[in-house]
Amino acid sequence: SQKIEQNSEALNIQEGKTATLTCNYTNYSPAYLQWYRQDPGRGPVFLLLIRENEKEKRKERLKVTFDTTLKQSLFHITASQPADSATYLCALGVNTGFQKLVFGTGTRLLVSP
Amino acid sequence: DARVTQTPRDKVTEMGQEVTMRCQPILGHNTVFWYRQTMMQGLELLAYFRNRAPLDDSGMPKDRFSAEMPDATLATLKIQPSEPRDSAVYFCASGLVVADDRGGNEYSYNEQFFGPGTRLTVL
Secondary structure: OOEEEEOOOOEEEEOOOOEEEEEEEEOOOOOEEEEEEEOOOOOOEEEEEEEOOOOEEEEOOEEEEEEOOOOEEEEEEOOOOHHHOEEEEEEEEEEOOOEEEEEOOOEEEEEEO | OOOOEEEOOEEEEOOOOOEEEEEEOOOOOOEEEEEEEEOOOEEEEEEEEEOOEEEEOOOOOOOOEEEEEEEOOEEEEEEOOOOHHHOEEEEEEEEOOOOOOEOOEOOOOOOOEEOOOEEEEEO
16 A cells, blocks of 8 residues: 655754654655645645655755655754754655645654753 | 635534635645645645646545635635534645646646645534
8 A cells, every 4th residue: 555654753852963854655656755844733834845866955954865766755954943843744746647745644843952 | 925825714613514615825826735634644635626627636525525716716625514524624735837748747846835724623
């Protein structure tokens, strides 16, 4: 069956450290993958996109990797800050005649001062 | 600052009542999505419109849910009759699909812009 797995347990780290979140998937062949941030009571906000032919993408303190062989994406936040505390969702871009996003259930990140 | 708007933000209703949720997508976007989010299932796609035409509503319970786009500035999601298991947060998102000459399929690498959601509670 098709699955997208993100760590359901919250990730607790100290300010200044690098946070690494994982997204694993099975039985999908995504053309691209996106990461979103969601704060309580709000809609998800787009952060980064990486295509199937890209290995790594960076944006300021964010870095995403995409390994289509391992069927895994890693999302890194360097020099983490308490303001980075949120839930992070990965979303696979799949095509079923038209493109759509299939979301993981998200990982909650807590950054302590 | 363009953004997706949704109304109402919160809705409490009794089982059996009709619920209508509204969404105003970002001007110029040609795709609209309806999602439902619960703790157990996460974000699930209910319906997808492109240029106001429904392309996929396979995620919706057909007997009680319906989605429409009467014009480019309004998308609606209706539940009739509502049931307690419909309690969830419903998000609308809009985006821009760019045609890609890739085997005849269309691809969009662009992000989706989400509204603030409607929190629905059915008692």
